Amino acid sequence: MSIKKIVGKYQETNIILRIVIGLAAGTVLGLLVPGLPVIPLLGEIFVGALKAVAPILVFVLIMSALAGGSTGFDSRFGTVIFLYLASTFLAGIVAVAAGFLFPLTVELAGDVEASAAVVHAPKGVGEVMENLILSIVTNPVEALASANYISILFWAAMLGIIFKKLAAPETKQVISNLSDAVSTLVSWIISLAPFGIMGLIYETISQSGLSIFIDYGKLLLLLVGTMLVVALVLNPFLVFLAIRANPYPLVIRCLRESGFMAFFMRSSAANIPVNMELCRKLGLDKDMYSVSIPLGATINMDGAAIVITIMTMTAAHTVGIHVDIPSAIVLSLLSTLAACGASGVAGGSLLLVPMACSLYGISQDAAMAMVGVGYIINVIQDSFETALNSSGDVLFTAAAEYRHWRKINKSLPTFLGGTTVVGDDRHPASDNDRHLIDKNA
Secondary structure (H helix, E strand, O other), X not given: OOHHHHHHHHHHOOHHHHHHHHHHHHHHHHHHOOOOOHHHHHHHHHHHHHHHHHXXXXXXXXXXXXXXXXXXXXXXXXXXXXXXXXXXXXXXXXXXHHHHHOOOOOOOOOOHHHHHHHOOOOOOHHHHHHHHHHHHHOOHHHHHHHOOHHHHHHHHHHHHHHHHHHOOHHHHHHHHHHHHHHHHHHHHHHHOHHHHHHHHHHHHHHHOOOXXXXXXXXXXXXXXXXXXXXXXXXXXXXXXXXXXXXXXXXXXXXXXXXXXXXHHHOOXXXXXXXHHHHHHHOOOOHHHHHHHHHHHHHHOOHHHHHHXXXXXXXXXXXXXXXXXXXXXXXXHHHHHHHHHOHHHOOOHHHHHHHHHHHHHOOOHHHHHHHHHHHHHOHHHHHHHHHHHHHHHHHHHHHHHHHHHHHHHHOOOEHHHOOOEXXXXXOOHHHOOOOOOOOOOO
């Protein structure tokens, strides 16, 4: 069989089936022949390629969307922002409830590496917000190099607006062609996901033992259980309120095609191209999701709110500090604000735990030791956290779009019990409700 036929057969096979095969192969190889340097390299190359192309993709798509001016930001954008912030705050509330229902204590041992890292943690939520705001006006070249999506959003929007007003039609067409070219490049990278997943799971199986489940299993179980409640109960409820239809077909699809990939990549930035591809499959408005997806990677932080809240309450219980309901509600609000700024802080949600611990007067040493515990279980905790955060970006973007469809066209996609068949390249809500074929649905 020729190479061309092999590639064709590979591309014809369902992407989920290919990923499952890669997952199984990586697991088996990790158990039988651990320690091979070549296989993990596949995962590093895959994640590295997505991380490299994601900032360029976001920059070009937003600039193209605004320069072309095919649609504006209507009520859908407000709905997305509300869902992002509401879900993050309510996730903090759920985490508070979990902390009261299952109060845990852990053995806190000093961790030199963790303590050194926490020295650079922010001292308060004001510092987090200040860093986030200042990051907006970062040099655009530096923003692209460091994947600073808040700054990328800002500069792409500014250039897009300027091009819309000043650029000739030919220039706008060049920008549109560049957008299409980058999107095609992303689709090529995503098609290699099975090999990347194989490398990532192989490395995890080879390096991570069972000690994390034995030593800190209860804490890990509480974190993961709370995230599952948010993913399978809270978020579907919010989507139901938005679209007034059974949300689970959409929830399952977002978890399967976005959350599954994010779980292994453990990077919301690397998963942005995956999310944009899924939005395209769902028939969403490109001008809309090109902004809402990278924005969600910054402010839609359910998992981070859960980690900050539960780790802080566990630290309080461990050192014998009483946690009352009013202070716990304040903690959930603080966790929401901190989580929204987590992407602007090196180290993510774990480095914001000491700041939250200060709410209860927990010593810096105890807070640092708690972060050390977080580093021990980080492989599993961060995987679930990223999967919850990243899949939620698509989920709420789609919910806002479908809510808009229902208002205008009185219809929903067929997989949600409606009559509209969504497509890969156009958007029924902005294209006179044309019924399109989605081969991936």
